[in-house]
Amino acid sequence: MIKVALMPQFFGWAGGLEFLRNISIGLHSVADKYDLRLVIALNHDFLNSPLYEIFTDYFQQITFSRDIIYYDAVTTDLAVRLQENSVSVVVAVNGDLGATFPVPWISYIPDFQHKYFHHLFTEHECFSRETAFAARLRDCKAMLVNAQAVKQDLQIFYPWINSKRIFVLPFLPILQPSWLDIEPTNAQRKYQLPKRYFIVCNQFWVHKDHSTAFRALAALKDTNVHLLCTGTLEDYRNSLYQQELKTLLDELKITERVHFLGHIPKLDQISLLKGAQALVQPTLFEGGAGGGATYDAVAVGVPVLLSDIAVNKEISIPHVQFFVAGDARHLAVLMEQLLRCPCSRLARSELLQQMHENQQRLGGALYKSIKYTLDVYAQLNEG
Known part of the structure; x- marks a missing residue:
């Protein structure tokens, strides 16, 4: 048996925890085929953090069993706890366990945003x-x-790296079957929202470019259409950003048509997503094609209007349309087209078939990286 550990401590944002959830689902889908067992390693400090509530929200939707172990710190007892529980490999560590860490581990880099948008970060x-x-x-x-865009960046910024040890996870949206039973009207009533709306599901970070979505909404001829925004409202890099966006809404005279919901429970977000005309994803930078919101929208069969940045163009599936990044007029044209001619949506059976295929492909891609890693460690031990 190969025991595979995941470590939520290293994913300090909601999208990162969703990524980890999807990895766990992919691994479980091939668990019997490759004799895998999933282990969640929880840091005690993480249990007392606000992110733990988000973690439990996301992972409580997963019905399969997994072992849970607890540790105090990477530098003290983590290795001991992993070895005591016969963990074979730690997957997707968004950090550095060190070259001499006794348990095999696979690292993870989300993106190189600081290379392209360094003005959004401090020098430190x-x-x-x-x-x-x-x-x-x-x-x-x-x-x-x-x-692939992140792997290409790796090869550009670190040309001496052996590309064989960089594994790309393809765009494979993972559906939770229970999502198919969620009625959009439930969350619409809960948050007292209109029936006709587009939705943006992003944290309010500057590079997510909410302003383009706002300008596009203002350009629509149909003034009865609204825009919902879910996600944490603060950007620690710009404390004034939220107020700047609200000032823009006032200038565009659409304040009453845009709803800031903040971070809401995952099932409420899925409910609102299913009821939307489309997901609008105006992002200017992503480490994965489309970002987490596009994964969810495609998983439940909701149309997506997506900025045409290079990483997003790795997606090539029906009902995902691209607009020029930052071009509100182009986005507004696509929104108008969807309002006039809504897309037909996949049937339940088609979504379930897509889910099954994606889980298997994701699990297979993850196992490939696990086997490579275990083989490398085995060769080192033999040497």
Whole structure:
């Protein structure tokens, strides 16, 4: 048996925890085929953090069993706890366990945003990301990334890295079957929302470019259509950003048509997503194609209007339409088209078939990285 551990401590944002949830589902889908067992390693400090509530919200939707172990710190008892529980490999560590860590581990880098949008980071943050990424690349035997674009960045910024140890997880949206039974009207009533709306499901970070979505809404001829925004409202890098967006809404005279819901329970978000005309994803930068919101929208068969940045163009499926990033007029044209001619949505059976195929492909891609890593460690031990 191969025991595979996941470590939520290293994923300090909601989208990161969703990524980890999807990895767990992918691994479970091939557990019998490859004799895998999932282990969740929880840091005691993480249990007392606000993110633990988000973690439990996401993972309580998963019905399969997994072992849970607890540890105090990476530098003290983590290795002991993993070895006591016969963990074979730790997967997707968004950090550095070190070259001499006794349990095989696979690293993860989300993106190189600081290289392209360094103005959104402090000088210290840029140096911190740079040194952290370099350290984990130096110490890990294999690394997971979420897109070909990230692997290409790795090869550009670190041309001496052996590309064979970089594993790309393809765009494979994972559906929770229970989502298919959720009625959109439930959350619409709960939050007292209109029936006709588009939705943006992003944290309010500057690079998510909510302003383009707002300008597009203002350009629509149908003034009865609204826009819902879910996600944490603060960007720690710009404390004034939320107020700047609200000022823009006032200037565009659409304040009453835009609803800031903040971070809401996952099932409420899925409910509202299913009731939307489409997901609007205006993001200017992502480490994975489309970001987590696009994963969810495609999983439940909701149309997506997506910015045409390079990483997003790795998606090639029906009902995902691209607009020029930052071009509110182009986005408004696509929104108008959807209002006039709504897309037909996949039937339940088609969504379930898509889910099954995606889970298997994701599990297979993850196992490939696990086998490579275990083989490398075995060769080192033999040497």
